[in-house]
Structures are given as structure tokens and as C-alpha cells.
Amino acid sequence: MPAKKKKAxxxxxxxxxxxxxxxxxxxxxxxxxxxxxxxxEALNISFQQVQKYEQGTNRVAAxxxxxxxxxxxxxxxxxxxxxxxxxxxxxxLAAVAHAITKAPAPRGRKAAPARGAKSxxx
Numbered sequence: 001m002p003a004k005k006k007k008a009x010x011x012x013x014x015x016x017x018x019x020x021x022x023x024x025x026x027x028x029x030x031x032x033x034x035x036x037x038x039x040x041e042a043l044n045i046s047f048q049q050v051q052k053y054e055q056g057t058n059r060v061a062a063x064x065x066x067x068x069x070x071x072x073x074x075x076x077x078x079x080x081x082x083x084x085x086x087x088x089x090x091x092x093l094a095a096v097a098h099a100i101t102k103a104p105a106p107r108g109r110k111a112a113p114a115r116g117a118k119s120x121x122x
Contacts, residue, residue: 019056026054
């Protein structure tokens with residue numbers, strides 16, 4: 001029996017939306033006088049990851065987007081091009097993002113610690 005060919009794994013490319021999101025993230029973070037390090041700590045990620053989000057290099061997961069919105073006190077629509085605050089669908093999008101953050105971690109993966117939770121090292 002011939003060996004199976006492995007599929008080439010291709011990375012998802014970022015888009016103009018990712019760049020727009022990054023610009024808005026940087027703008028809002030600076031408006032609040034928050035450093036990349038402070039935002040990263042609150043999200044439990046490295047400040048380099050925040051840099052990548054702001055540059056549009058890395059995409060942002062829905063659960064992370066919800067956390068960012070909460071931390072920066074903005075609606076999800078703030079980061080979406082063409083969506084006005086209170087636009088139809090905004091409430092539904094926020095509800096979906098909230099549900100995602102409450103969903104259990106997939107098998108084999110540990111759930112991210114809650115914001116502000118201390119990690120157990122032992």
C-alpha cells in the first residue's frame with residue numbers, strides 16, 4: 001500500500017481587516033494611556049503578541065477580541081470596518097463572542113486562565 005501524502009500546511013494570511021483592527025487597537029490603547037506590556041499582561045500574552053496584533057501580522061481569535069473590547073471599554077463594532085455602533089448584528093456578534101469565552105476548552109487543551117487569575121506553579 002503506498003504511503004499517504006501529507007497535505008502541505010498553509011498559514012492563513014492576514015487581510016485588510018486585520019490591519020484595520022491593529023490600527024484601531026493601537027489608537028484605543030494609546031488613547032487610554034495603556035502600554036503594550038500592560039495590555040499584554042491583562043490578556044495573559046506577550047507584548048510581542050500585542051505588537052503583532054497592532055501590526056496586523058497575526059489574527060485575533062474571537063475570545064481574545066471579546067477580552068480586548070472589555071479591557072478597552074469599547075464595543076466589538078469599534079474594531080470592525082463599516083460597522084457603526086449599534087448597527088444591526090452588533091449585539092448578536094457580542095453575544096457570540098461572549099458565548100465563546102464561556103465555552104469549555106477543546107479536549108487536550110487547557111483553558112486559558114481567567115483574567116487576573118494567578119497561575120499555579122509548583
